[in-house]
Amino acid sequence: MPSVAIRRYILEELLRELRREEVAFLIGPRQAGKTTIMRIIQEELAAAGEKTLFLSLDYDYDRVYFESQQSLLRKVELELGAGPGFVFIDEIQRREDADIFLKGLQDMRLPYKFIVSGSGSVDLKAKVKESMLGRKRLYEVYPLSLREFVDFKTGYRYSDRLADFLSFEQARAAELLLEYLSYGGYPRVVLEVEAREKLRVMDEIYQGYITRDIAYLLKIEKVEAYGQLIRTLAGQAGQIVNYSELASTLGISLPTVKNYCWYAEETYILRRVSPFFRNVRSEISKAPYVYFSDLGFRNFVLGIFGHQQRLDDLGFSFQNLVYLVLREKLRLSGAQIHFWRTTAKTEVDFVVQAGRNLIAIEVKFQDLTRPAPPRPLDGFVAKYAPVRCLVINKSLRATATLRDTEVRFMTIWDLMLEELI
Known part of the structure; x- marks a missing residue:
């Protein structure tokens, strides 16, 4: 077994387009590697001196920040300051009305780039495609x-x-x-x-x-x-x-x-x-x-x-x-x-x-x-x-x-x- 990490080709595409203003939305089957890809991007940005924040709705202690857009923004501003910076949100499908939540954040024209993942939510996938038209770029992550x-x-x-x-x-x-x-x-x-x-x-x-x-x-x-x-x-x-x-x-x-x-x-x-x-x-x-x-x-x-x-x-x-x-x-x-x-x-x-x-x-x-x-x-x-x-x-x-x-x-x-x- 090689003693190296798995390299995903879609990672190059994400890094190439990371400065685009749309929300980068990683979607695909559970356990296909979305979280790992986001962590790698965060590490590369941090190594380059960029400010980053990683939050996951899989963690109980992170969910409190998603009670409202204002709660999340207070957390982001506390960690990243006035910006610019990169905000990673994992398992966004656990937030009710996640599409509206993300759309509202994007419409605020904030100085932060959002990189978001979601799995296993048919409703979320459909709603994101419809309500976030022009505000997101989808990246499908497969095995x-x-x-x-x-x-x-x-x-x-x-x-x-x-x-x-x-x-x-x-x-x-x-x-x-x-x-x-x-x-x-x-x-x-x-x-x-x-x-x-x-x-x-x-x-x-x-x-x-x-x-x-x-x-x-x-x-x-x-x-x-x-x-x-x-x-x-x-x-x-x-x-x-x-x-x-x-x-x-x-x-x-x-x-x-x-x-x-x-x-x-x-x-x-x-x-x-x-x-x-x-x-x-x-x-x-x-x-x-x-x-x-x-x-x-x-x-x-x-x-x-x-x-x-x-x-x-x-x-x-x-x-x-x-x-x-x-x-x-x-x-x-x-x-x-x-x-x-x-x-x-x-x-x-x-x-x-x-x-x-x-x-x-x-x-x-x-x-x-x-x-x-x-x-x-x-x-x-x-x-x-x-x-x-x-x-x-x-x-x-x-x-x-x-x-x-x-x-x-x-x-x-x-x-x-x-x-x-």
Whole structure:
């Protein structure tokens, strides 16, 4: 295990934009590393001679300062003087009407920069987006990406030449890939060395999510049914979600199933991927796929966390990983990720839509030996003429042509490191 701290790429973005006047709002799943990122920023500012104050609504002795805006300002002025300075507020969702509270502070044009975090509050997320338009900048913090994970596990020795390391140290690269597919990227899980400690931490993360975030959202009602839904969806990652079938299986109403799926997405546990279509008669147009934001979380709810998985389940995990890599790469591009499926059940795993340009992507957790384009790509290419097709596989790097369209066979590492659009 490297004896260095985990470096988060979003930290560079935050530091670069720290002088902007908007509230910097870090939001994402519980235990993804928001508090740690804020502490690092505070330390760097303090080392540079800046005045800082860190308050958390997780601490009873800090909550008294949030009884009113005036109470908070008195505390800030006591610690930082007339300004300028940086005020860090952790777990702001514990303050009732946090959106109004922050909006009022920002409208006072104070000489302080506010850096705020919040987790597990669907209401807060929606209200902040609406009421603080133009007054905040959102930064979504997820568990470690595959690249962050590999960089950390190799002690950051190859950060500027990661492609060389992954190409030369193929056995080590395969080990790292399997570890990430098994345990995911929650920072506390990654930092633990022993499998049983990783399991204990993941259990804490899951129980905290269910007993705090979801129990609050559902007002303690039907938490068990929600957990059953998450387990069912975990087993269907990368497959069509049939809401009516879920409702029948779980014994809950169709509106409740859709509502629970919305909660799961808004609390950053999973993401729904909508279909790409232009012909509603021959192509699926409504039913989504689901992918989990962390593979360790998915494996935990399936009861396979840290266990040797079957080849078919590893295939679903690998497809989920491809989605996570795509989401990370396309985060600021405006491009959209879809899938394509016809009523005849021909499907392409991912369709990236960047303006008018399309990229079709098939995922094969196999050691391919020759560049033969998968059959589903032929139908999509014939109909939509994408700018290129990709086949993400375990080892083959090659190029083929399909109806005058380039088909690139590449590894997950190639996808992670190379430009996509």
